[in-house]
Amino acid sequence: MSYDVIIGLEVHVQLQTQTKIFCGCSTAFNPDQPNVQTCPVCLGLPGALPVLNRHAMRLAVKTALGLGCQIAKFTKWDRKQYFYPDLPKGYQISQYDLPFSFDGHVDVDTGSGEPRRVRILRAHLEEDAGKNVHDESGRGRDSQVDLNRAGTPLVEIVTQPDLRTAAEARTFLQAMHSLLTFLEVSDCNMQEGSLRCDANVNLHVHQPDGSKVATPIVEVKNINSFRFTEQAILHEVDRQWELFQKTGKTIKDAPKTTRGFDPDRGVTTPMREKEEAADYRYFPDPDLVPVTFTDADIEAIRSEMCETPVSRRARFLGEYQLSAYDADVILDQGRAVADYFETVAKGSGDPKQAANWVTQDVLRELKERRLTLDAFSINADVLMSLLKRVSDKQLTIKSAREVFLLLLEQAEEHAPSTVRIDAIIAEKGLALVQDTGAMETAIAAVLARNAKAVADFKSGKQAAVGALIGQVMKELKGADAAVVREKIIAALS
Amino acid sequence: MALPLDTVKKVAGLARLQLTDTEIEMFSQQLGGILDYVAMLDELDTSAVEPMVHAIELTNVLRDDVLAPSLPRADALQNAPKQDGRYFLVPAILEG
Amino acid sequence: MGLSDLSASELLDQLQSGAVSSREVTQACLAAITVQDTAVHAFLHVDAADALQQAAAIDERRVRGESLGLLAGLPVALKDVLCQQGQPATCASKMLSGFIPPYDAHVVTKLKQADAVLLGRTNMDEFAMGSSSENSAFGVTRNPWDLSRIPGGSSSGSAAAVAARMTPVSLGSDTGGSIRQPAGLCGIVGMKPTYGRISRYGLIAYASSLDQIGPFGTDVRSVATVLEAISGHDPRDSTSVNQPVPEYSKSVDQPLTGLKIGIVPEHFSAGLDTEIAAAVKSAIDVYRSLGAEVREVALPHAKYCIATYYLIACSEASSNLSRYDGIHYGHRATSFKNLNEMYAASRGEGFGAEVKRRIMLGTYALSTGYYDQYYVKALKVRRLIRQDFDAAFQQVDVIAGPVTPTAAFAIGEKANDPLAMYLSDIYTISANLAGLPAISLPCGFTTGGLPIGLQLQGRPFDEDRVLRAARMYEATTDWHTRRPNG
Known part of the structure; x- marks a missing residue:
């Protein structure tokens, strides 16, 4: 017998706003100082009321447009009701039947030539909960509740069950990371929980008669790294296969269950089942009013969006004739490095040379100096001038490297500039003789x-x-x- | 018609309300009576009517993404039945 | 004549002229509370020292010639549902016993800006659920006209305190009649403005889409002045409407010409006490004598309003009251085995019977399988009710009718029959469902000496016309000058 693995993901992305979704408290990550970023609204105090953050709505729409989603003309907020200590109102403000966006897709490179199209069912905007800190001593001491995070804006992206391997799921998440950081809608810092996912996993087991039987669906919750996502799914697939061989239980015999992932042991573990079946009693939040979008609103947001990494990659391969490897190295560094590369490539007239310099010289120096690009003293225009001199045959590549290093060495006294390049060339007599x-x-x-x-x-x-x-x-x-x-x-x- | 006792108990569970047996019995009768009364709405054909969530129907009320002062921690925690000066405290949440 | 014989608008004139100081007025209120409130029990909390300090500060500023707000020096009592920083706000519930909000409600900020003196906090039905004050966890408030009777509710203490002249004005909240019904039963003026006219920020929610704050006073002018002071857009309440606020205090005395008054025949059918019917009909005759045109209008869905109201209000309440979980504030049980038991025990102990009943009804109405049948159905009927009013207001300017089907009933009379209690809101509820402004003002007394109220309902944001129509009637009658034991 063989089987297909069926995976769907729910990805939670924190939006990079200054303030929370419904109040003016900071969204800064601040676990060392609990309960200092709260107010009557995000504490859920009696009488306090929410007002939607315009920027959160805008970033959410950008996210959805990046995922190729449709934007709803009319959207509203609903209360999802359950009791938990990190949820101070006893309900989460979320979106139920009219999410602000739906029907998108992301193409994931499977490494086998044919990309996997992952359909996006919907993306909705909601508030994050706070954080419970559990007593790990096993002595049953009180849990602690920190509400700094409560009310951070969150987009939940729900895929169709279109992923077929753990590696694909990981690649999909990496593509999301790349897309969302490119669009500057989220910092996607996974250690800080800015990007987390739940994975719904089950198997379609091939039967001797050609039919398929589905195993019960398991939702692995709150996974916060690419690697853990892959590991959790791999473990879950093995576990379900063994269980199916032992018990033969199918999706008709058991309801969906939830499990957590234990990264230390590399296994998924059962989570406590709620005492009664969940009944969230969603209903429209009477404290918030609907949001409407015109075509012009949506186009205005679209027009201020940058190109997505997927389309940029295609352009790098076509327009600049880069190797797939170089294109990926550049795009993986994020939008700033890609912009830097493009400036150099266009201005110097030699995109391949520009790619070599960015992927080797620039990235090496950034790494050695532990810098981000915006703190790097040789800006794109300066590197462009330098490489222009190479392509104009005024300078050898070897000399250009010498100039590059001298510019960096002397950056403290002289900010690198085109003037400095020419001064160094003259000083060191590096000019190619044209006479x-x-x-x-x-x-x-x-x-x-x-x-x-x-x-x-x-x-x-x-x-x-x-x-x-x-x-x-x-x-x-x-x-x-x-x-x-x-x-x-x-x-x- | 009285609401079945099991239903009353299930609803009380959802609402996290501990009820005495007397209360369960009483609510079974009273809620049943109220539900019989509200059944009068079934007389109306509302298939073509849009639900009205708000008394005054506004749209697009948004605020700018501008920081406002938060409460000092002591004020945030001051009404908590149990806290340690840094966190709200709750009985151990079992996770497994 | 003592200070407590004066209406708020008269007191404001005297305060402004310097004839009395705010300290004197505040002291007179505190003295009246000392004498009368043992019997009436309108107040849950009075911070006398704080009130006198506020009054003294305003007097000082007046002496210095500073410009002062619209309510400068006037004592105002607050229903215990409004948050005031540093003062308790219990909603008359054991659940919130000891709760001190760290912030001011928008209306409290507005009152402070208007230089009012915040006098104290008044009793109510727990979480504003009820029509009699019998649901208060801290004891019943008595009707100053007959201490064996209820004052109405849920803004029971705010109405009784004004009726007994313990405060010139007060604020209440009205979700299904909780200002107008006690105003009617206590023989004073009370107004629920249009939904969205006054910010709900800091009003502890019962049913968010129906709740509105409003003023009580002994006459229409006083109510108009307080309304002007507390109205206006608030960016912290998404449902607050950005509309200019007319100067009600200036326009209220201008009579309306060509006023068209609507009456609804069904209001006078079965269930309405005959003395009340007669009083309301003679009030309408007064309008005729003042030149108003009176015509019948139809509100075909009026009979569905109580069913619609209880489904919507309880659904919203079941959600709004989820936050009382014994974790971040409020009552926490002492005996429980785990987190879930802590929730259930804390809420079971903290809430009274009526609150639990409404949470149960609302939880049921929102639960899987019943949501469309009950909650969505009620929202649809709500629109039909609103459409009835829209059509009626094509023909008339205000709709006049009774406030309550009976005068104040005896304490305990309906305590064990929730549906009978709910039916006492039959005339007031539709204004909340439709979001309309509505006022209750005195229009007579039963032979037993109990006050009777007249209700006027108007178009959305047409408070100005409703107030002027009310004042026209008041100016030709003297019901509002009568007082208990006087």
Whole structure:
């Protein structure tokens, strides 16, 4: 018997607003100072009322547009009711039957050539809960509740069960990370919980008669890393397969259950089942009013969006003829590095060279200096000027590297600039000699001094020219070796 | 018609209300009576009527993303039945 | 003549002229509370020192010639459902016993800006659920006209305190009649403005889509002045409407010409006490004599309003009251085995019977399988009720009728029959469902000496016309000048 793995994800993304979704408290990650970012609204105090954050709504729409979703013309907020200590109102403000967006898709590279299209069922905007800190001593001491996070704006993205392997799920999450950071809607910091997911997993087991039988669906909740997502699904697949072989239980025999992932042991574990079946009693929040969008509103948001990483990758491969590897290295660094690359590629006229410099020299220096790009002293215009001199044959690549390092070394005293590039070239005599008069004089002098090599060449020893080129180059300090070679051969024939 | 006692208990569970047996019995009768009364709404054909959630129907009320002062922690915690000066405290939440 | 014989608008004139100081007025109120409130029990909390300090500060500023607010020096009592920083707000519930809000409700901010003196906090039906004060966890408030009777509710203490002249004005909240019904039963003026006219920020919610704050006073002018002071847009309440606030205090005395008054025949059918019917009919005759045109209008869905109201209000209440879980504030049980038991025990102990009943009804109406049948159905009928009013207001300017089917009933009379209690709100509830402004004002007395109220309902945001129509009647009658034991 064999089986197909069926995976759907629910991805929770914290939006990067200054303030919470329904009040003016900060959304900064601040676990060391619990309960200092709260107010009557996010504490759920009697009498306090929510008002929707305009920027959160805007970022949510950007997210949905990035996922190729439709935007609803009319959307509203509903209360999802359940009791939990991190939920101070006894309900979460969320969206039930009229989410602000629906019907999108993301294409995931499966590595096998054909991308996997993952359909997005819906994306809705809601408030995050606070955080419960449990006593780990096992002595049953009180749990602690921190409401700093309560009310952070969250977009929940729900996929159709279109993923087929744990690796695909991981790749999908990575694509989401790339997309959402590119769009600057979320910092997607997984350690801080800005991007988390729940995975719904089950198996479709092939039967000897050609039919398929589905195992019960398990939801693995609150996974907060790419690796854990992959591990959790892999474990869940093995576990369900073993269980199915043992018990033969199908989706008709058991309801959906929820499990958590224990990263230390690499296994999923059952979560406490609620005493009664969940009945969230959703109903429209009477404290909030609906939001409507016109086509013009949606187009205005779309027009201020940057290109998605997927379309940018296609353009890098086509327009700039980059290798898939280089394109991915650049895009994985995020939007700032990609923008930097494009400025250099366009201005220097040599995109491949630009890609080499960005992926090797720039990234190496950033890493060594532990800098982000915005703190890097050589900005895109400066690197562009430098590489332009290479493509204009005013400078060798080797000399350009020397200039690059000197610019960095001297950055404290002299901010790197085009003027500085030219000053260093002049100072070090690195300019490629374009003046044919000077080159011919130098060649004549070298030929005159090296009668033996000249004779060797003329007698057929082609290799003899090498030594002659070397000497000319030395005399000129900066010259294009190919031109020098050409001119020496012309002079000798 | 009285609401079945099991239904009363189930609803009380959802609402997290501990009820005495006397209360369960009383609510079974009273809620049953109220539900009989509200059944009069079934006389009306409302298939073409839009639900009216708000008394005055507004749309697009939003605020700018501007920080406002938060409460000092002591004020946030001051009404909590149990707190340790940093956190609200609750009986251990069992997770497994 | 003592200070307590004066209406708020008269007191404001005297305060402004310097004839009396705010300290004197406040002291007179505190003295009246000392004498009368043992019997009436309108107040849950009076911070005398704080009130006198506020009054003294305003007097000082007046002496210095500073410009002062619309209510400068006037004592105002607050229903215990409104948050005032540093003062208890219990909603007359054991659940919130000891709760001190760290913030001011929008109306409290407005009152402070108007330089009012915040006098104390008044008793109510627990969480504003009830029509008699019998649901207060802290004892019943008595009707100053007959101490064996209920004062109405849920804003029981706010109405009784004004009726007994313990405060010139007060604020209440009205979800299904909780201002107008006690105003009617206590022989004073009370108004529920249009939904959205006054911010609900800091009003502890019962049913969010129906709740509105409003003033009580001994006459229409006083109510108009307080309404002007507390109305206006608040960006912290998404349902607060951004509409200019007319100067009600200035326009209230201008009579309306060509006023068209609607009456609803069904209001005078079975269930209405004959003395009340007669009083209301003679009030309508007064309007005729003042030149108003009176015509019948139809509100075909009026009979569905109580069923609609209880489904919507209880559904919203079941959700609004979920926050009382014994964790972040409020009562926590002492005996429980785990978290779930803590929730259930805390809520079971903290809430009274009526609150539990409404949470149960609302939880049921929102639960899987019943949501469309009950909650959504009620929302649809709500629109039909609103459409009835829209049609009626094409023909008339205000609709006049009774406030309550009977005068104040005896304490205990309906305590064990919730449905009978609910039916006492039959004339007031539809204004909440439709979001309309409505006022209750005195229009007579039963032979037993109990006050009778007249209700006027108007178009949305047409408070100005409702107040002027009310004042027209009041100016030609003297019901509002009568007082208990006087």
